[in-house]
Amino acid sequence: MKIFCTVLFACLFIAAQAQENKTVTANKQSVLNSIIKQEKELITLSDQVWSFAEIAMKEYQSAKVLSAYAEQKGFKITRNIADIPTAFIAEYGSGKPIIGILGEFDALPGLSQKAIPSKEALNAGAAGHGCGHNMFGAASLGAAVAVKELIASGKLKGTVRFYGTPAEEDLAGKVYMARAGVFNDLDVCVDWHPDYENKANMQSTQAIVSYTVKFKGKSAHAAADPWNGKSALDAAELFNIGMNFMREHVKPSVRIHYVYKQAGNVPNVIPDEASVWIWIRDSKRSGVAEVEERMKEVAKGAAQMTRTEVSFEMENGLYELLVNETGAKTLHKNMQLVGPITYSAEEKAFADQIMKAYGAEALGIDGSIKPLEETKADPSGGSTDVGDISYIVPEITLNAATAPYKSPWHSWVVVASGGMSIGHKGMLFAAKSLGTTMVDLFENETLRKEIRAEFEKRKGNEVWKAMLPDGPPPVPKMN
Numbered sequence: 001m002k003i004f005c006t007v008l009f010a011c012l013f014i015a016a017q018a019q020e021n022k023t024v025t026a027n028k029q030s031v032l033n034s035i036i037k038q039e040k041e042l043i044t045l046s047d048q049v050w051s052f053a054e055i056a057m058k059e060y061q062s063a064k065v066l067s068a069y070a071e072q073k074g075f076k077i078t079r080n081i082a083d084i085p086t087a088f089i090a091e092y093g094s095g096k097p098i099i100g101i102l103g104e105f106d107a108l109p110g111l112s113q114k115a116i117p118s119k120e121a122l123n124a125g126a127a128g129h130g131c132g133h134n135m136f137g138a139a140s141l142g143a144a145v146a147v148k149e150l151i152a153s154g155k156l157k158g159t160v161r162f163y164g165t166p167a168e169e170d171l172a173g174k175v176y177m178a179r180a181g182v183f184n185d186l187d188v189c190v191d192w193h194p195d196y197e198n199k200a201n202m203q204s205t206q207a208i209v210s211y212t213v214k215f216k217g218k219s220a221h222a223a224a225d226p227w228n229g230k231s232a233l234d235a236a237e238l239f240n241i242g243m244n245f246m247r248e249h250v251k252p253s254v255r256i257h258y259v260y261k262q263a264g265n266v267p268n269v270i271p272d273e274a275s276v277w278i279w280i281r282d283s284k285r286s287g288v289a290e291v292e293e294r295m296k297e298v299a300k301g302a303a304q305m306t307r308t309e310v311s312f313e314m315e316n317g318l319y320e321l322l323v324n325e326t327g328a329k330t331l332h333k334n335m336q337l338v339g340p341i342t343y344s345a346e347e348k349a350f351a352d353q354i355m356k357a358y359g360a361e362a363l364g365i366d367g368s369i370k371p372l373e374e375t376k377a378d379p380s381g382g383s384t385d386v387g388d389i390s391y392i393v394p395e396i397t398l399n400a401a402t403a404p405y406k407s408p409w410h411s412w413v414v415v416a417s418g419g420m421s422i423g424h425k426g427m428l429f430a431a432k433s434l435g436t437t438m439v440d441l442f443e444n445e446t447l448r449k450e451i452r453a454e455f456e457k458r459k460g461n462e463v464w465k466a467m468l469p470d471g472p473p474p475v476p477k478m479n
Contacts, residue, residue, distance in 0.1 A: 024337060027155055027443070031435035032338070034146035035428060042142045042431065043424050045069060049134035050419045053107040053127040056167035057475050059086040062105040063164055066137050070162060073145045074152065082180035083472050084173060086166040089182065090141070092148040093159035097448060099441050100161045100183065100393070101144050101434060102191035102386065103137035104168045113412040115419030117354035128415040131169065132194025132402050135418055135427035139192065139400075142428075143435035147442070156442045161186070165385075167473075172316040174385035176473040178392060179466040186393040187448055188327065188441050191386055192430045194418065195399035196407045198341065199370040200332040202323055206253075206281040207288045208383040209317035209467060212261060213239060213299050217308040219272040229270030233263050235306040236274040242298035243278070246291075253378040254291055255281040277315075283378045285319050285462075317467025319387040322458050323375050326451045327396035332372055334436040341367030341401060341425050351404035351422065358413050363405040365422065367429075391464040394455035398433055402426030 024032070035042075045065060052061040063086040070090035071077050081087035111128030112121040122128070129135075144162040151160060163182070167173030183189065193201075215236050220229030243256055250256075258278040264271030280295060282288045296312060303310035343351075343365055352362035389395055403417035403426075417423050440447060 025439070027150055027439045028337065028436045030150055030155070031143070031146040031439060032432055034149055035142055035431045035435060038142050038145060039428060041069065042138045042427065045141070046135045046138040046424065046427055047419065049105050049137060050129050053112065053129060055109055055127050056106050056170040056173070057084065057086065057473070059106050059166045062086070062137070063088060063166065066103065066105060066141055066164055070141060070144070074148065075162070081182055082176040084166060084176060084475060086164070087173060087177055088164040090144065090162040090164070091159060093151040096158055097187040097442060098159040098161060098185055099147070099438050100163060100186045100189040101140045101438065102163050102165050102174075102189065102389070103140035104133040104165050105137040106133055106166055106169050108169055108410060111410070111412055111415050113415035115416050117350050117416065118357045119412050128412065129418050130410045130412070130414050132414055132418045132423065133168065135194055135402055135423050135430070136192065137164065139427040139430040140434065142431035143438060146431070146435040147438050150439070156439070158442050160438070168385055171474055172318060172385045172468065173473070175316060175318065175388050175466050175468055178388050179468060183389055183392050188396065188451055189389055189393050190396045190398070190434050190437060192398035192400055192434060194402040194414070194423070194426060196401055196403050196405050197366060197370050197399060198335060198368065198401050198429065199399050200328040200335060200372060201397035201399055202325065202328050202373045202375050204283070204323055204375065204379040205321040205387055206255065206283060206379055206381065206383045207285040207318060207320040207387065208279055208281045209288050209292055210277070210279050210315035211295070212275055212277050212313040212315060214275045214311045214313065215239070215273070215303060215308045216311070217270070217272045217306065220270045222268045222270055226270055230272070230307045231270050232274035232308050233271040235302045235308040235310065236260065236263065236276050238302040238305055239276060239299050242302060243295065246294065246298065250291055251282070251287065253283045254287065255381065256291070281383060283320060288317070314467065314469055318383050318385050319391050319464065320379070321384065321387040321397070322390040322395065322455065324394050324396055324451055324454055324458070325375075326447070326454045327394060328372060330440050330447060331396050331398055331433065331437045334440070335369045335398070335433045337436060338429060338432045340369055341429050343367060343422070343425070347422050350420070354413055354416060355404050355407070358408065358411065360406065360408065365401065366405045367401055367425070388464065388466070391459060391462065394451045396437065398430055400426040400430040400433070
């Protein structure tokens, strides 16, 4: 009997704790109700951006529909942020705290795909949302609208600010915005990213730098008088040979990728110009900087061996993401409050069918909420310009399931899933989880101070500096 009572008491205690953790305050219930009310509009926004599928710095239609929705909901809109026509800020409220939320909307070249479980381009050769950014902007804006409504009704005090951030996949849009100082006054910033799992992010990303290395030589007839030539292509090839030999002598966390941008035109002319586009990644910005200097030494050596000249053009660079565990724990509690995503039999069948069509194992689709992870010393592959924001202001990141489990990212599988109900459900889950977390950030000054203290400790003495070339952002000319 004593054992029975003990077990019964333990069960009741656990149940009570679970119930306590699931308690929904009036303000959080307001956020959840708002997302439900916005559901059709957010799905329409997501599907519009999905159909536009515009690449970096060309997201004109996507930015237009998102900013128009924010304006319709009462936000003050500031466009052309940092001289980027597709970057905008939607703001509501006044005074502190100022809580920011990021929204991306750029697509990837060559990934056009219909929302069906077999590979078929929507528009042959066109772009597609292989990273799910069509859902990213819509969900974040939905959360911002829900919080705005609370500020408008006097239930929250402060400022909510949605950042329309273009060109994440290429050209580092947020870094140009950060260089313009638009994040400097934030108390906390939140964002999310489509994924195949639901979790409060506890992992960093890789720092990266991108260079074009240019060699200049002297042309000559390749058969009649090659001795008069100075081959820029020889220099480029020797440079890459040197970089490949270097791989043995860098830390396991380092990644080096390159392509030839220019390598001559015809075989019978000694090329007087050649260039290599090279990316260097590591777990920390400091590690990237070390390999970056060695890369320049190798390039100078290649130029000396071929009697050519070498120059370096930095395209851009990104910092690693600073994790904030205090913020992640708060987000995780709100994810649990929102609850797991459930799927229909048709959605589960779609998930299995599309993975088989891709040639991967069908593992279903997972809408559960994953426990908090331990932060790894070295992150998995990948970089993001959110990392730069995380060195300016405390950043909290959510991952939400918008595709089948273990989906290959940057593929047509993600494009298809993001254009139908599987993606829509993940997007709405993200909006609810971020919105309820923002309520905590507005209401709880102690929490904000704890998040800031952890941010300062992790950042240490590092002073953020934009890794960008001088001058305006590389906005393509309109045709």
